[in-house]
Amino acid sequence: MSRELKIAPSILAADFAILGKQIKKAEEGGAKYLHLDVMDGRFVPNFTFGAPVFKSLRKVSGMFFDCHLMVERPLDFIAPCKDAGVDSITVHYEALGEKTGEVLQFIKSEGLSAGLSISPDTEADAIAPFIKDADMILIMSVYPGFGGQKFIEGSLDKIARVREMTKEFDTDIEVDGGIGVKNIKKVVDAGANVIVAGSAVFGAEDIKKAVEDLRAAAGEKI
Numbered sequence: 751m752s753r754e755l756k757i758a759p760s761i762l763a764a765d766f767a768i769l770g771k772q773i774k775k776a777e778e779g780g781a782k783y784l785h786l787d788v789m790d791g792r793f794v795p796n797f798t799f800g801a802p803v804f805k806s807l808r809k810v811s812g813m814f815f816d817c818h819l820m821v822e823r824p825l826d827f828i829a830p831c832k833d834a835g836v837d838s839i840t841v842h843y844e845a846l847g848e849k850t851g852e853v854l855q856f857i858k859s860e861g862l863s864a865g866l867s868i869s870p871d872t873e874a875d876a877i878a879p880f881i882k883d884a885d886m887i888l889i890m891s892v893y894p895g896f897g898g899q900k901f902i903e904g905s906l907d908k909i910a911r912v913r914e915m916t917k918e919f920d921t922d923i924e925v926d927g928g929i930g931v932k933n934i935k936k937v938v939d940a941g942a943n944v945i946v947a948g949s950a951v952f953g954a955e956d957i958k959k960a961v962e963d964l965r966a967a968a969g970e971k972i
């Protein structure tokens with residue numbers, strides 16, 4: 751089965767002084783998702799942005815807002831992000847443990863798409879009980895916290911394993927960290943269909959072209 755490819759530029763690498771303009775360019779290049787990395791300085795050693803920024807962006811963009819919560823207390827962030835207009839919320843298994851299933855169900859009961867993420871040191875099989883509750887599985891291919899890190903090659907086997915585990919469900923597989931034109935094809939070939947790219951998009955001179963180049967490198971006809 752082949753699911754539709756979606757490029758999800760991560761605004762972590764954008765120029766926040768001209769954020770609205772930059773995301774328009776990414777959208778013109780064919781990005782369907784906008785990846786929003788929320789960090790609380792506790793779950794990860796970095797701090798970013800949250801609902802007030804998403805509310806402003808919502809007014810200028812029709813993209814699917816894909817919110818990635820790298821926080822210790824994900825439940826506190828669901829209502830504000832929903833009110834700001836995000837379309838999907840992804841939580842980390844490492845932050846929730848046994849509560850993962852109920853939090854995913856809560857996100858869905860709020861009318862949002864629910865994602866479940868695992869960090870590089872977590873085995874794919876740890877989330878087996880929660881696959882049925884997730885619309886998307888997000889495999890971190892770097893340690894969460896910062897953009898611009900190197901892709902961890904072992905993620906490819908994990909993507910393939912998650913693809914196998916999700917085959918009876920309609921689950922999207924997203925991969926996040928260290929992806930660019932040189933390795934996007936192998937990530938897609940391993941089974942992923944939602945591809946996060948921060949520095950490869952917003953670090954480029956021409957943002958629209960950077961998204962088009964990623965789509966082409968992934969094998970999409972442009």
Ligand code: DX5
Pocket residue numbers: 760762763785787818892893894895896897898899926927928929946947948949950
């Ligand atoms: C890392 C974030 C990523 C990051 C990706 O914790 O979750 O979304 O912005 O950035 P690049 O594509 O530069 O690795």
Ligand code: ZN
Pocket residue numbers: 760785786787818926946
């Ligand atoms: Zn992310």
